[in-house]
Amino acid sequence: MxxxxxxxxxxxxxxxxRPPAFVLAFLVIIVWxxxxxxxxxxxxxxxxxxxxxxxxTFLMVFLIQNAQNRDAAALQAKLDEVIRAIAEARNxxxxxxxxxxxxLLDIRDRLEREFGAADPARHESIxxxxxxx
Numbered sequence: 001m002x003x004x005x006x007x008x009x010x011x012x013x014x015x016x017x018r019p020p021a022f023v024l025a026f027l028v029i030i031v032w033x034x035x036x037x038x039x040x041x042x043x044x045x046x047x048x049x050x051x052x053x054x055x056x057t058f059l060m061v062f063l064i065q066n067a068q069n070r071d072a073a074a075l076q077a078k079l080d081e082v083i084r085a086i087a088e089a090r091n092x093x094x095x096x097x098x099x100x101x102x103x104l105l106d107i108r109d110r111l112e113r114e115f116g117a118a119d120p121a122r123h124e125s126i127x128x129x130x131x132x133x
Contacts (some may be wrong), residue, residue, distance in 0.1 A: 006066065013067035016060065028052075 015021055032049045039045035077095050083089045096107065 006070070009063045009066040010070070012060075012063045016063075 015043075029049075036045060080094045083091060083094050096104065099107075
């Protein structure tokens with residue numbers, strides 16, 4: 001069951017991010033809007049679009065979250081492999097995505113203190129990048 005859902009979620013998320021999906025959604029809105037006078041702008045006419053968009057949004061949240069979870073896990077595995085492959089890298093960083101938010105913030109703050117948050121050259125290079133925008 002899980003594999004079927006993953007395939008379905010991947011397919012729908014990939015399709016939903018493409019122009020034809022936007023065009024289809026746009027056309028549905030246009031048809032709904034144009035049909036307003038036919039239904040005398042009734043409450044039922046409004047309820048149709050409200051219910052439809054709510055259902056689609058509700059279901060898409062789960063499909064998109066599944067796709068994001070998969071992407072994040074794949075990216076994390078790739079980063080872990082890079083850390084493992086570089087001799088100077090610290091292997092204790094492998095798997096830190098499982099730590100609490102506070103622990104991650106502590107690590108980030110420690111790294112910034114240790115490796116250049118106060119480094120003037122670092123700030124100069126960041127300012128150069130930002131000034132190009």
